[in-house]
Every structure is written in C-alpha cells, then in structure tokens.
Amino acid sequence: MNHTMKHLAVAALLAGTTLSAGAQTATRESVPKGWHTRDLQTDGLYGISVDKAYDFLKNKKSTPVIVAVIDSGIDTAHEDLRPVLWRNAKEIPGNGKDDDGNGYVDDIYGWNFLGGKDGRNVGKDSDEASRVYHKYKDRFEKLTDSASLSSIDRFHYASWKRAKEQVAGGEPTDAMQMMMLRRTFQMVSKGDSLLQKGIGKATYTGKELDEYKPDSEELRRSRQAFLYFFTANNLMEMSNKELLEEFKAEIDKEEAKAEAGTKAPKAYRAEIVKDNYEDINDRYYGNADVMASDSRHGTHVSGIIGAVRNNGKGMDGVADNVKIMMVRAVPDGDEHDKDVALAIRYAVDNGAKVINMSFGKGYSPEKNWVDDAVKYAASKGVLLVHAAGNDGENLDKEFNYPSSMLLDSSYAPNWITVGASGDPKGGGLVAYFSNFGKKEVDLFAPGVAIYATLPGGNKYGNLQGTSMASPVVAGVAALVKSYYPSLTPQQIKYVLENSVTKPAIEGKNPETQQAAPLSELSVTGGVINAYEAVRLADQVSSGKVSVPGNTANGKKAF
Structure with missing residues (x-):
C-alpha cells in the first residue's frame, strides 16, 4: 500500500498516462476557499459550522492550548502562523545552550528529530x-x-x-507502471516547456493554466494533459514547477520500491542523525531546525489548525487560542518509529494537550516504542488525532500505523482516527482516496480542496488528503479544550464523536465506488461539527451529560 500523504496519488498519476487529445480532464473544483469551515444550513456546504461555534462561545473565556504538529516542518516566518507559534520561554534563542535542561539545545519552536548536529536534515527517505x-x-x-x-x-x-x-513478490505490473510513469513525466515536462512559451512566463499556477486559451493544437494537447494533474488532485493554486517536483519525487520513490527486492534501501536517516537507533533511550539527537528543507506539508496542516483568525490575511484556522509546536519527524518517505515515539514524548513533556499526526505507513517494527509513548500521552491528559490514510482501503482489514490498537490488542482511549470528507459540489461526500473502516475510523472531516498556509511567508493554496482532515479535527479538539479546559482527552473524544453531523445523503465507498452511508464507513457515521461539539462540551463540562468510563468506542482500552 502507498501510505504517503505528502505527494500526489499514484493512481491519479497513472490515470494521466491514458490521456489523449480526446480525453476528458477531471472535474474542476467548485467549492469556495475555506468551504470546510462553512455551515450546511446557511451556506449549503458540508463544512463544520465554525462561525456558529464562535457565536455560541462569544461570551465565554478561553485559555491557550498548545497543539503539537508532528510533521515535515513549518514556515516559522509565515504571516498567518508567526503570531501563533509556540515559543519555549525557558530557552534563549541561538546561544547554543540547553537553557531549560530538557536535553534539546535551542528548541525555540519545537524540535527536529530528523536533523544532524552538523545542521544537515533528512529530506528523502525509504519506505x-x-x-x-x-x-x-x-x-x-x-x-x-x-x-x-x-x-x-x-x-x-x-x-x-x-x-x-x-x-x-515480483508483481508483473510494477515494470509496466514504472514505464508509464516515466513516459507520462517526460510527456508532461515537454508540454510544460511549450506552455511556458505559450503563456509567456516560466512559472504559472493550475488556475492560470485553466484560464489559458492555446492558439495551436500542440499547445491545446499539452494544456489538457498537464491540467489533468492539477484538477485531479485539486491543486489549482500550485505552480507548474512545484507540481513537477512532486511528480518526480513520486517516481523516485516508486523506483526505489521496485529495486527493494534485491537491494537494501539506503540509510538516509542514519547518515545524518547518527544516533543509536536500536536504543530508545538514546533520545537527545536532532537539531532545532523545524523549517528544514520541505515544510510544505506541515505548514499547511498547521494553518488548518490555528492560522490567525479574522486578520484579513489568507484564511482562518479552526481554533482561535492555540500555540502551534512543530515536532519534525516526517521525511519524504516513511517515518521511523523511534522518531515518532520521541516526538510524542517531546510534545507531551513540553505542554501539548493535542497532537496532530498526519502521516502513516503499513509497517511498524518498533511499535512497542510508539505504544509506550501513546500510553504516556494518555497518562498526561493528551489527545492524539491521526489521519486515516489515502489508499482508499478498509482499515478494518488493512494495516495502517501508528494505530490506536496496541500490541496487546487493547485500544488507546485518547486517540481519534480521521477519514476525509468532501462536498457534493466538489467531488462527493466521501473523498475518493480516503481510507475508511466501520470499526477503525472514528469520524470524517473535510479533506478535499482545503485552502491553507503554504511556505513563502504569505502564500496559500489547496491541498487534499486525510492529512488535511486530521488537523480539522485537531483544531476542533483544541477549540473545545480551550473553552472547557477541565475536559479530559476521553471526554473530548466523546464530545467530538457524539456531535457529528450525520448526512442525509450517501457517499461512495472509496474501495468499491458503490453508494454507502457514512455509518458503514466509520464508527460514528458522521462528519465533525464544531458548533455541535462546543454545545455538547458545555453540557459535559457542566455535568448535565455524563461520559462513560475509560473506553475506546466500546473496545477494550488499556
């Protein structure tokens, strides 16, 4: 399975290889920017009713909540994120000393577990x-x-x-798929060179390509072929150069997988980090560079959670009183369990009350380390929110790590797994790529064409994936915790899951593409609703509604 959440879907790339002059491009996005925050009754969009939530909370006080984002990095200079970044008040910036004695030198905005003491950072990694x-x-x-x-x-x-x-296993289709991917990349790259001349500039966005009217058959074909990739992935705000970089990275990764049967993967991480990986107690490695080389994914996720609200810039985050802590542990490839486990512990030890985890993979060789970190987070009152993955598969049958089920078959009661929803106007109620599971995916949240912060100081754009759905839920969790600080992770989980919107319409099962109600694709059968969540949180906080004991959706909790 392809569990990557940072790059384009291979299925979409391969589909592009079948394009011809007469082929149809994918449906263009037809939902407005920020649709995920809107309300069904007033706006006709299957969003999460954020404005109604704030209307309900307008006479109530909030307290700051630290939200840790375990991800690829963050643009610390972004106009919409800079005011909400967590800052370690006990650390003196840039003096090269561990002022607070936590083992991490100059950890002002968080920590980078993919860094070397020499300042280098892990970018690419194996599966x-x-x-x-x-x-x-x-x-x-x-x-x-x-x-x-x-x-x-x-x-x-x-x-x-x-x-x-x-x-x-030597799947016979692998070589054919790789050949198709390479040919498609060559075709699109050649077309891009022609389009640059036709449009009159070297860098253009998918939106600009959509508006471009070619004056020759060759340019028309090039436009149609390249436009497919923008529309299929709802990335109309992305530039041609960025899209080709994403495409090439996906090919490189697939080529590495194809070689893996006979050749051990390169030790990208070990060459830079230089810790004793087999020792979980060797934990004080890395560096303070949380921006690193590729902060696109983490910057976007962070903006969804807590970009400054009502400042007239770009977009509004879900939560209005948060501090975003970046813990870098997700490379361009599969993350390592040790980094994930220590990232969770770092976040907990430094005050995070909600942790967003928009990453995943099909194997977890050091799962015991991650399990121990999850238990530690639970003991300290920290809620973990995890993206379900983008393979269009049933997690009741498939493997996806990290997971709420521990090695002893108990379940973490402080854990929420999130699938991606959309809007019928923009492709359907259930995202075609989203993993699902009647037992393993707790709820859905908007994850299609989500407009949020991108690296560059003042840039914004659409990305999609369960990676975007998870921070929507983390943002609502932080909002609830901010206004009702006495609630435990188990109570917040109860609140979020028992206040979902249960749509009257059906979505499509991403695996079979057959119509299916959300109740067949998730535990709750619904999409998160911020307004209903704060209303229920108010009742739980006041004692009007009691929450069952230490359970995890009726499953045995540790």
Whole structure:
C-alpha cells in the first residue's frame, strides 16, 4: 500500500498516462476557499459550522492550548502562523545552550528529530516495507517454526512475511507502471516547456493554466494533459514547477520500491542523525531546525489548525487560542518509529494537550516504542488525532500505523482516527482516496480542496488528503479544550464523536465506488461539527451529560 500523504496519488498519476487529445480532464473544483469551515444550513456546504461555534462561545473565556504538529516542518516566518507559534520561554534563542535542561539545545519552536548536529536534515527517505524486509531477512528467511518465538518476535515475523510478499513478490505490473510513469513525466515536462512559451512566463499556477486559451493544437494537447494533474488532485493554486517536483519525487520513490527486492534501501536517516537507533533511550539527537528543507506539508496542516483568525490575511484556522509546536519527524518517505515515539514524548513533556499526526505507513517494527509513548500521552491528559490514510482501503482489514490498537490488542482511549470528507459540489461526500473502516475510523472531516498556509511567508493554496482532515479535527479538539479546559482527552473524544453531523445523503465507498452511508464507513457515521461539539462540551463540562468510563468506542482500552 502507498501510505504517503505528502505527494500526489499514484493512481491519479497513472490515470494521466491514458490521456489523449480526446480525453476528458477531471472535474474542476467548485467549492469556495475555506468551504470546510462553512455551515450546511446557511451556506449549503458540508463544512463544520465554525462561525456558529464562535457565536455560541462569544461570551465565554478561553485559555491557550498548545497543539503539537508532528510533521515535515513549518514556515516559522509565515504571516498567518508567526503570531501563533509556540515559543519555549525557558530557552534563549541561538546561544547554543540547553537553557531549560530538557536535553534539546535551542528548541525555540519545537524540535527536529530528523536533523544532524552538523545542521544537515533528512529530506528523502525509504519506505518501511523495504526496511522491514531487509532488516529481518537473514533471521527469518529459513525459519520453519514460529511457535517458539516471543510475542514481539511473532509480530516481527508476521510483518516480515507481509513485507516479503510486497517487496520481493515480483508483481508483473510494477515494470509496466514504472514505464508509464516515466513516459507520462517526460510527456508532461515537454508540454510544460511549450506552455511556458505559450503563456509567456516560466512559472504559472493550475488556475492560470485553466484560464489559458492555446492558439495551436500542440499547445491545446499539452494544456489538457498537464491540467489533468492539477484538477485531479485539486491543486489549482500550485505552480507548474512545484507540481513537477512532486511528480518526480513520486517516481523516485516508486523506483526505489521496485529495486527493494534485491537491494537494501539506503540509510538516509542514519547518515545524518547518527544516533543509536536500536536504543530508545538514546533520545537527545536532532537539531532545532523545524523549517528544514520541505515544510510544505506541515505548514499547511498547521494553518488548518490555528492560522490567525479574522486578520484579513489568507484564511482562518479552526481554533482561535492555540500555540502551534512543530515536532519534525516526517521525511519524504516513511517515518521511523523511534522518531515518532520521541516526538510524542517531546510534545507531551513540553505542554501539548493535542497532537496532530498526519502521516502513516503499513509497517511498524518498533511499535512497542510508539505504544509506550501513546500510553504516556494518555497518562498526561493528551489527545492524539491521526489521519486515516489515502489508499482508499478498509482499515478494518488493512494495516495502517501508528494505530490506536496496541500490541496487546487493547485500544488507546485518547486517540481519534480521521477519514476525509468532501462536498457534493466538489467531488462527493466521501473523498475518493480516503481510507475508511466501520470499526477503525472514528469520524470524517473535510479533506478535499482545503485552502491553507503554504511556505513563502504569505502564500496559500489547496491541498487534499486525510492529512488535511486530521488537523480539522485537531483544531476542533483544541477549540473545545480551550473553552472547557477541565475536559479530559476521553471526554473530548466523546464530545467530538457524539456531535457529528450525520448526512442525509450517501457517499461512495472509496474501495468499491458503490453508494454507502457514512455509518458503514466509520464508527460514528458522521462528519465533525464544531458548533455541535462546543454545545455538547458545555453540557459535559457542566455535568448535565455524563461520559462513560475509560473506553475506546466500546473496545477494550488499556
């Protein structure tokens, strides 16, 4: 499975290879900027009713809430984020000392667990399936009886067998797909060169390409082929150069996967970070550069949660009294479990009460470390919000990590898994790419054509994915916590899940593309609603509504 949330969907890229002069481009976005905050009754859009929530809260006081974003990085100079960044008041900027004694030098805005002491940062990285396959190959290749293995080794053995089938299975379509991807990239790159001359500038957006009227058949074909990728991914605000970079990165990653059956992946992280990866107690590595080389994903996620509201710039975040802490642990590739576990612990130890995790992968060799960090977060009253993933698959049957189910089969009661919804005007109620699960995905939130902050100081644009849906939920959680600070993570989880909007219309099952109610695709059968959430939070906080004990959607909690 492709669990990447940072780049274009491979399915959309491959679909583009079938384009011809007579092919139809994807449906253009038809929802307004910021549609995800709107209200169904007043605006006719399947948003989360943010303005109604603030009307309800207007005479109430709020307290600041720290929201940690475990992600790729953040633009600390962005006009809409700079005022809401968490700042470590105990640390003196740039003096090269660990002033607060927490083990992390100059951690002003958070920490980068993908950095080296020499200032370098991990950008590109390998996929976890390849790492698991090669890590355990010598140990498990000739194993005939797994009964004598310990429980953790049986978990590793089962993971290795899955990885072997995926990495070394030799699917006959892989070579054909790679050839199609390369040809498509060459075609689009050539077309881009022609379009630059036709449009009259080297850099243009998808919106500008959409408005461009070619004066030759060659330019018309080039426009149609390239425009497909902008429209299919709802990235009309992205530039041609950025889109081609995303496309090339996806090809590079797929090529690395194709080689993984015979060649161990390059140790990108180890070459830079230089920790003892096998020791979870070797935790004081990395650097303070939370912006790093590619902060696009994390900047967008952060803006959805808490970009300054009502300042007349760009867009408004969901929560109005938050401080965004960036903890960099997500490379261009699959994250490492140690970094995720320590990122959670860093966020908890430095005061975060909500943690957003817009990343995922199909394997978790050090899941015990992550599980311990999840339990630690629960013990400190911290809510974890996780994106369900963009594979269009059923998580009741497939693997997606990190996960709320721990190795002992208990469930984390402080965890919410989020699928991506849309609006019927902009492609459908359920995002075609979203993972789902009647048991494993708690609720849906807007994740299609979400307009938010991008790196560059004053830039904004649309991205989509469950990566965008998760921070919508994290923003509502922070909003609730801000106005009702006494609520526990379990109570906030109850509030969010028992106040969802249950649409009268059906969506489509992303796997089968058959009509299905949200109740068949998630636990709650609904889309998060900020207004109903704060109303219910008010009742829970006042004692009018009681919340059941330490449960996780009726499943055994730790």
